[in-house]
Amino acid sequence: MDIILNYLHSGFTQIFSFIVLLGVLVFVHELGHFLVARWCGVRVEVFSLGFGKKIFQYTKDGTNYCISIIPLGGYVKMFGEQPGETIPDAEKPFSFSHKKVSQRMAVVLAGPLMNLFFAFLIFMIVSSLGELVKGPVMGEIQPSSIAEKAGFKAGDRIISVNSQNITTWDGFQNALDRNLDSTVHVVVEREHTKQMATLDVPVKSKKNPNVVSSKKTIGDVEGINLFSYAAIVGVMPTSPLAKAGLLTGDRIVKINDIDVVNFRDVEPALNKLYNNPDSTQPTELKIKIVRNEIDSKNKIEKDLVVVGIDTAKRVTLESLKIDSTQLFIDRVMPDSPAQVAGILKGDRIISINDKKLVVWEDILTNVKSFSGEGKLSVLVRRGEELVRMDVVPNMTTHMTPHGTEEKRFTIGISPFLMYAPPETVLLKYSDIGSILRHSADKTWEVSVMTLLSFVKLIQNELSPKNIGGIFSIAQAANETFKIGLVAFLQMMALISINLFILNLLPVPILDGGHLVFYTIEAIKGSPLSMSKIELAHKVGMILLFSLMVFALFNDFRRMLGFM
Secondary structure (H helix, E strand, O other), rough: OHHHHHHHHHHHHHHHHHHHHHHHHHHHHHHHHHHHHHHHHEEEEEEEEEEEEEEEEEEEOOEEEEEEEEEEEEEEEEEOOEEEEEEEEHHHOOOOHHHHHHHHHHHHHHHHHHHHHHHHHHHHHHHHHOEEEEEOEEEOOOOHHHHHHHOOOOEEEEEEEEEEEEEOOOHHHHHHHOOOEEEEEEEEEEOOOOOOOOOOOEEEEEOOOOOOOOOOOEEEOOOOOOOOEEEEEEOOOOOOHHHOOOOOOOOEEEOOOOOOOEHHHHHHHHHHOOOOOOOOOOOEEEEEEEOOOOOOOOEEEEEEEEEOOOOOOOOOOHOOOEEEEEOEEEEOOOOOOHHHHHOOOOEEEEEEEOOOOOOHHHHHHHHHOOOOOOOOOEEEEEEEEEEEEEEEEEEEEEOOOOOOOOEEEOOOEOOOOOEEOOEEEEEOOOOOHHHHHHHHHHHHHHHHHHHHHHHHHOOHHHHHHOOOOHHHHHHHHHHHHHHHHHHHHHHHHHHHHHHHHHHHHOOOHHHHHHHHHHHHHHHHHHOOHHHHHHHHHHHHHHHHHHHHHHHHHHHHHHHHOOO
């Protein structure tokens, strides 16, 4: 019964959040058309939220305000808006098609501009409420990288760059962007000791991997990373923790009374308990774990008790025979080169072509650098046994985090690898000047990003698989609604700006298409012929319908797990 109720509640939440999101944005858009039409003296006959049969209606001052049964849009019906419609002379002052070209353009433009203004207003609300953004805390540092050589350590908190205070990760990235191809002085606070350190860090200029950003180049320090590995562990069969029931892939939440978030927190927690001369060493180790975390149906939390730890020597991860899981295989894809070669779930990859591996990125680098000829010699540890296999990688296509597609060699494996949520800070503005500046910056940033997305799609630099339809919008609305008000408002602002850009595209039947018609009319002094307008509308309908079908196709592929 509880399962059924949870399912119904989840379904209701998804439908409700989608209707609220779309309803508000449609109302704002149509309100723009409505207000400017009334201001220009045009009689508005219908103001409808939704299409189809009316389920609620109210008439005032000649306008029928209604809510219709299909909540996938809305419309404002203006008197005399159909070209060629016969209008009595006495009624022409109230007819849309008999207004000046500038007035008609204003009415059409008002809808998209209202969406833009509404997004700006939302960003003002979010700025005053406060939003959680990524804090300036270093994640994992790539071994032997420039970042490691400069002195960065995982968990370092960035305090300042060239004496400029840093409060967010984006602020740190912006500071790097301002200092391309130079050395900056970075003050950091060490994670566990809280000691300060000053680092001289070389910043290189790098092509921005985000193709929809207005920045062509960004500042880069090779080896830095925002994300940290979660405390998921790999366990040797002879480990005392394995005897207590710990399995490879379990996530440690707590060791005795010490909270554990990142994998790098595990050893310091052990040091506090066992290697600290000022503390009493416990006779047993209590470990709280989460198992099958991704599989919600089989997820369990469990408390384990470990006894028999040899405290005669220093207690470390190595002495307990546990390790990070990033070199352990979680999944072997069906019919993949790895499966054909005999690689199994739980294997720990030791080397590829006798090159020692330290982190998961080492596996990716070695496989991607495959020449296409010959094979890879992969050495794995399976339990206490070492097994060597020959693997021939396949060339496959993958979607990058920035929405582009890349082709590279793969062998069809994925690790027991999970990142811990990055630390967040509350970014909040109290004075009206800061709120206005931040809101304007956010509106501009998202508008440029959205416009560039359309441009890059046309230029084939952005994969068309990124195009989503109503199901993608519904899913985004549901997920942000569950997170909280600020996240939901931010999603609403993002889609509102998308509507602003989309409606201004010069496609017949969209507002942008009408603006093109009116611009031509203003230049030549007379409107286009009815036949040309009707043909353009047919072409526009075909283009828009094709785009909707393609977006729905992408939605279904995502839901079925093909993307």
